[in-house]
Amino acid sequence: MDSLSSTNPPDKKQDNSIIKRLENFFSELYRIHLFVTRFFREAFVPPYEFKEIIRQCFEVGVKSFTLISVTGFIIGLIFTKQSRPSLAAFGANSWLPSLVSIAIMRALAPLVTALIASGKVGSSIGAELGSMRVTEQIDAMEVSGTKPFKFLVCTRVLATTLTIPILACYTAFISLMGGFLNIYQNEGTSYTSFMQQVFQPLNFVDIIQSLVKAIVFGFTIGIVGCYQGYYSTKGTEGVGKAANGAVVTAMFLVFIEEVIIVQITGFIRQF
Amino acid sequence: MEKVKANIDLKSEVIKIRGLAKSFEDYAVLRGINLDLYQGENLVVLGRSGSGKSVLIKLISGMLKPDKGSIEVLGYQLANIKEKELQELRTRLGFSFQNSALYDSMTVRQNLEFPLVRNRKGISRKEIDLAVTTVLEAVGLLQTINQMPSELSGGQRKRIGIARTLILNPEVMLYDEPTAGLDPITCIEINDLINEVQQRYHTSSIIITHDLTCAKSTGDRIAMLLDGQFQRTGTFDEVFETNDDRVKPFFDYNFIK
Numbered sequence: 001m002d003s004l005s006s007t008n009p010p011d012k013k014q015d016n017s018i019i020k021r022l023e024n025f026f027s028e029l030y031r032i033h034l035f036v037t038r039f040f041r042e043a044f045v046p047p048y049e050f051k052e053i054i055r056q057c058f059e060v061g062v063k064s065f066t067l068i069s070v071t072g073f074i075i076g077l078i079f080t081k082q083s084r085p086s087l088a089a090f091g092a093n094s095w096l097p098s099l100v101s102i103a104i105m106r107a108l109a110p111l112v113t114a115l116i117a118s119g120k121v122g123s124s125i126g127a128e129l130g131s132m133r134v135t136e137q138i139d140a141m142e143v144s145g146t147k148p149f150k151f152l153v154c155t156r157v158l159a160t161t162l163t164i165p166i167l168a169c170y171t172a173f174i175s176l177m178g179g180f181l182n183i184y185q186n187e188g189t190s191y192t193s194f195m196q197q198v199f200q201p202l203n204f205v206d207i208i209q210s211l212v213k214a215i216v217f218g219f220t221i222g223i224v225g226c227y228q229g230y231y232s233t234k235g236t237e238g239v240g241k242a243a244n245g246a247v248v249t250a251m252f253l254v255f256i257e258e259v260i261i262v263q264i265t266g267f268i269r270q271f
Numbered sequence: 272m273e274k275v276k277a278n279i280d281l282k283s284e285v286i287k288i289r290g291l292a293k294s295f296e297d298y299a300v301l302r303g304i305n306l307d308l309y310q311g312e313n314l315v316v317l318g319r320s321g322s323g324k325s326v327l328i329k330l331i332s333g334m335l336k337p338d339k340g341s342i343e344v345l346g347y348q349l350a351n352i353k354e355k356e357l358q359e360l361r362t363r364l365g366f367s368f369q370n371s372a373l374y375d376s377m378t379v380r381q382n383l384e385f386p387l388v389r390n391r392k393g394i395s396r397k398e399i400d401l402a403v404t405t406v407l408e409a410v411g412l413l414q415t416i417n418q419m420p421s422e423l424s425g426g427q428r429k430r431i432g433i434a435r436t437l438i439l440n441p442e443v444m445l446y447d448e449p450t451a452g453l454d455p456i457t458c459i460e461i462n463d464l465i466n467e468v469q470q471r472y473h474t475s476s477i478i479i480t481h482d483l484t485c486a487k488s489t490g491d492r493i494a495m496l497l498d499g500q501f502q503r504t505g506t507f508d509e510v511f512e513t514n515d516d517r518v519k520p521f522f523d524y525n526f527i528k
Contacts, residue, residue, distance in 0.1 A: 047389075128376075131375075132374075132375075135370060135372060135375075136368050136369075136370060136372040137372050137373070137374055137375070139334060139368070139372065140366070140368055140372035140373075140374075140435075141374075141385075142334065142361075143332045143333075143334060143361050143364065143366040144361065144362075144366070144385070144386035144390075144435070144436070144439070145358050145359070145361040145362035145386060145389070145390050145439070146385065146386055146389040146390070147358075147389075
């Protein structure tokens with residue numbers, strides 16, 4: 001009967017005493033731990049829901065594509081424009097493509113992608129699963145002998161984990177194009193020369209670091225959205241809270257993870 | 272449609288409940304109830320809103336854990352059932368939800384195929400199509416096969432919900448408020464469908480309702496749930512031949528005496 005307790009929404013009692021709040025915080029942490037463990041236990045065991053994973057990848061990609069294109073391009077353009085005066089003061093305008101490249105590839109591309117996906121994808125996962133919980137659709141899957149966790153949670157988490165790195169690569173490219181447009185207008189640098197300077201300062205660690213970040217961010221967005229939705233409390237208010245909780249928690253965790261990964265990479269770079 | 276006399280096997284219990292108790296925080300919903308559901312029988316559980324009727328079938332389907340007592344369903348003791356056994360058991364149970372619980376993002380066809388393809392390994396496309404059309408014909412809604420749940424009426428959603436449970440050929444059906452929120456004509460149609468399912472699929476059923484018309488036309492036996500216990504059990508007439516102040520108003524209101 002282990003599965004029974006884990007599929008029912010946890011009781012969220014209202015109690016304001018510090019001890020109770022601490023107790024609630026730690027029990028929430030424990031539930032999250034169980035949720036993540038369950039994901040790893042179920043995601044890589046057959047039968048696999050390939051069709052649903054592909055559908056979810058498509059959903060994640062399509063939902064964020066336009067926003068990422070516009071935001072990425074503008075960020076590249078503005079960043080280049082704002083950085084120029086500082087470099088110009090030292091007569092180092094020619095370093096602009098390298099600066100833009102390092103900023104975008106190391107930090108901005110995965111971070112911007114994750115923040116946009118938190119808003120678009122995380123909230124949508126939270127709301128969708130929350131409304132499924134409220135309208136008993138998850139219970140209906142459970143009592144029909146199927147595994148809703150595998151079908152709803154594993155597929156979505158895998159989809160965000162796989163798709164967000166691809167979107168981050170796209171963001172990097174589109175941001176560089178924004179930067180190139182600005183540099184071309186002002187310095188007249190050719191595309192080939194720009195690209196040579198873009199890749200010159202980058203090394204293997206930079207690329208791996210960005211990819212790892214995007215994978216971790218993607219996993220976080222998926223798992224947080226699913227957790228908030230899957231265990232949303234009854235009622236329409238619960239759906240709203242699930243969507244909101246998914247965005248806020250995912251964004252917060254993305255920043256924390258960014259700091260941790262940068263610190264670890266900094267440590268690795270010393271060797 | 273007049274209810275055909277059911278072929279009930281009183282020697283064979285498909286559900287056996289003893290001393291079942293369930294509380295939520297400090298509120299005791301069920302206080303040690305006993306219940307037997309016999310093979311081929313339609314048992315109606317009547318009671319007021321909040322009396323624990325839905326909790327009872329959620330306990331039977333393993334969605335909730337009891338505080339005390341034992342539940343035996345189709346030979347499985349739920350108290351110490353393993354996850355795999357519970358999943359097996361659930362394929363033999365049909366659960367029709369109060370609000371139908373159709374999967375919003377799927378068409379009617381996909382809703383019906385969902386439990387089938389996941390529980391019948393190696394089933395061919397031809398067999399899936401046959402099973403889907405058979406159950407849709409049984410509920411009289413073949414024309415809705417490619418529609419989305421949002422395009423269906425309340426009565427149609429209820430029927431599709433029942434069809435989705437029938438696709439696995441369940442031995443026991445659990446209906447949670449099957450006529451709630453429907454107009455009187457559609458209620459009669461749903462009642463007829465419940466009887467038809469009993470005849471055609473040879474199911475034993477527990478029907479949770481507070482609609483006496485539904486209880487009278489579908490139930491072979493009625494159990495009245497009051498104050499967390501079954502206070503009266505028997506045929507419809509036996510249950511309501513009483514001066515019990517807790518039972519009488521229920522009957523008077525429903526039949527507008």
